[in-house]
Amino acid sequence: MRYKNILLVALLVFIFITIFFLIQQEPRVATGNVDPFSVLDSTTTPQVADLANLCSDTTGRPISGVFGSVHVLTSGTGSMVFYDATTTNVNLRTGNRATSTLILAEYREGFATTSNAFNSRFNHGLLIDYSAGVATSTITYRCGG
Numbered sequence: 640m641r642y643k644n645i646l647l648v649a650l651l652v653f654i655f656i657t658i659f660f661l662i663q664q665e666p667r668v669a670t671g672n673v674d675p676f677s678v679l680d681s682t683t684t685p686q687v688a689d690l691a692n693l694c695s696d697t698t699g700r701p702i703s704g705v706f707g708s709v710h711v712l713t714s715g716t717g718s719m720v721f722y723d724a725t726t727t728n729v730n731l732r733t734g735n736r737a738t739s740t741l742i743l744a745e746y747r748e749g750f751a752t753t754s755n756a757f758n759s760r761f762n763h764g765l766l767i768d769y770s771a772g773v774a775t776s777t778i779t780y781r782c783g784g
Contacts (some may be wrong), residue, residue, distance in 0.1 A: 649658075650716050655715075663726035665741060678781065679707045679779040679780060679781050680694065680771045680779065680780055680781060681691075681777050681780075682777070682778050682780075683775065683776065683777050683778070684767070684769060684774070684775065684776045684778065685769065685773050687778075688768075689767070689768065689769055690726075690727065690766065690767070690768055691766070691767055692725055692764040692765065692766050693778075693780055693781035693782070694761070694764050694765050694780065694783070695764055699741055701725045701763050701764025702764065702784070703761060703763075704761055704765060704780060704781050704782040704783055705780065706721060706743050706757050706761055707756070707757065707779030707780050708743070708754065708755060708758075709721075709746070709754070709757070709776055709777070709778050709779075710745060710753075710754045710776060710777045710778075711746070711750060711751070711754070711774050711775075711776040712752060712775045713774050714749065714751050714752055715749070715750070715772050715773050715774030715775070716748060716749055716765075717748060717769055717770040717771050717772035717773035717774070718746060718747050718750075718769065718770050718773070719745075719746040719750075719766055719767065719770075719774075719776070720742060720744070720745045720767075720768045720769070721740045721742070721745070721765065721778075722741045722742060722743045722766040722767075723742075723743055723762060723763050723765070723766075724735050724741045724763050724764065725763055725766065726766070727766070727768050741763075743761060743765075745760050750774065752774075765782075767772065772774060
């Protein structure tokens with residue numbers, strides 16, 4: 640009889656310990672990790688304004704960042720140029736830097752659908768200059784990186 644009592648007590652202790660640990664367990668949460676410095680924003684042409692500087696602070700001053708990629712979704716008749724600058728007017732730029740030294744990417748009239756990854760750094764803002772009939776495209780970029 641004593642053996643049965645010990646076995647019963649051991650079984651009850653095991654059950655209580657098991658229930659205690661099951662209650663204490665937290666549900667598993669799916670975790671993932673995205674480096675916040677690798678996240679890119681995006682915009683679409685022609686919805687973004689011509690001569691828009693995509694990266695500027697609250698006072699309108701340009702900030703540096705990364706020009707990610709351009710995905711041209713439809714063909715168009717216009718052209719599109721991306722500058723590391725605040726303006727296309729050379730006389731208004733600090734240091735009067737030549738326009739040719741500021742071009743990050745250029746798509747000439749009638750360019751076809753394509754996807755191009757640039758991952759280029761810019762220091763003076765990301766300026767988009769396009770002409771009428773520009774193709775629909777998605778532009779990725781990151782400000783402040």
